[in-house]
Amino acid sequence: MLKENDPAREINDLTLPQNDKLEELQEKGIKLYGGKYVRTHLARQLIEDYPALEGQKVNVAGRIMAIRGHGKASFANLQDGSGKIQIYLRLKDVGSESYQIFNRLDVGDIIGAEGNLFKTRSGEVTVAVENFTLLAKSLRTLPEKWHGLRDIELRYRQRYLDLLVNPQVREVFVSRSKIIQAMRKFLEQRGFLEVETPMMHLIPGGANARPFTTHHNALDLDLYLRIAPELYLKRLIIGGLEKIYEINRNFRNEGISTKHNPEFTMLELYQAYADYHDMLKLTEELIYAVAQEVPGTPVVVFEDVTLNLAPPYKKISMLEAVKQYTGIDFSGLGETVKARAAAKTLNITVEKDDSWGVILNKVFEEKVEANLIQPTFILDYPIEISPLAKKKEDDPRLTYRFELFISGREIANAFSELNDPLEQRMRFLKQVEKRQAGDEEAHMMDEDFVTALEYGMPPTGGLGIGIDRLIMIMTNSASIRDVILFPLLRPKE
């Protein structure tokens, strides 16, 4: 008697209808799980090069996605990485024993098949199988072929099934790969060097966010998963690597939504002797170059809205944008008291200790952001919320920083990097104050980074692009979970 949680029992229960088949196959000496199989062609090649391949003997392998039995002959669809190919088996061609084995196979099984290529009466390119090999027996039933796998939870939890039966899903992830490839190509052409910096940080920095914590046993050291690579990349600029980028994961211990996954992919790049105007130009050009390759046009439809990703993009300062959408000119409201009063008239709740810049940003986020549908650069962010950006010379309340918005979402963030170590230390100290006042997302003091700055960092432009969000737009995906293969979900039980 098998115990309740014995794995063998589970398999027995699951495959009840197929158990007899398994035994029958094994009795016939058929291996359920084969080894290497040499393919001469992929499915798509057979179809594309059909005229040249007609009548030729080919070897294909793939998963059986459909079987249509006709007594002494059978059709099946084989799916491989390139597409689908039909195979045709006749009792007469393969022999009765082989044919009987084929009849014991199921949709979901993986086989290799050899035979001559021909076209059926209805014109479908087909392999007339002479012999075949079982490469992997499926013990579970594949989701239905017609409707595919609709259950969103199952699609994320069992992404392999989603990929197998929903071709559009596969397309999205192929696009994702190509988009990132196009970025690398673009940056390489411009002389940027790809680097990798630590994922585990002693001091999490480079963004305002709550980190994940972890622990290194041998050093008995508490560490944080990085929230951004920024401070390490700038150390490399100081080290003389003048054009660098990193495409990698960031981790932020915050809520999950259609726009947020706890781990997400960022492009961050830094260019010595450049400023945020250079970054702005680079951003436009990069997005345009990527769009040219995938989806192949700068005009894309996202959430039923047509977006034009061809530069130049709209550029407007935060102050002007706020004025435009609220009628209030915050530049004149020098005193925090006045800014607070203005926010109140807009029904925006501000905290007691919110300063001018924080209030301005809140007004911007609530009243402007959602309206920025076509690509729009918002320039000159308040200094309080930009502790790593260089202060504007003509207005010390602001910094040389911009963000790019598309479809109301923040896609890119860039600035002329603050390279004055004394000021950086002051800015960190202000962050530490906020932190002590209970702001868990404020920066910690990073003395090691300030020390690096003290050796002298060239004026530098830095840029970050949220790759997942950009891919959402390029692939018209409504949720970030649709562009991340394995989004974080709560465990089932």
Next chain:
RNA sequence: GAGCCAUUAGCUCAGACGGUAGAGCACCUGACUUUUAAUCAGGGUGUCCGGGGUUCGAGUCCCCGAUGGCUCACCA
């Protein structure tokens, strides 16, 4: 973290008013040598998400919980 919605066969879904749980695909049995959502004949394979409660009787009504989705909050 809050509100709303969903959860029924392996998958996609139906199940008025509370009265013995259904369909299609898949699967099983049989027929069929160019089909393609093959077709034809037969077969229902189920912890109705879980736990309580109301009721003579609960997939259905009530409460609690789980997971997911959307919106909001936090954030990129």
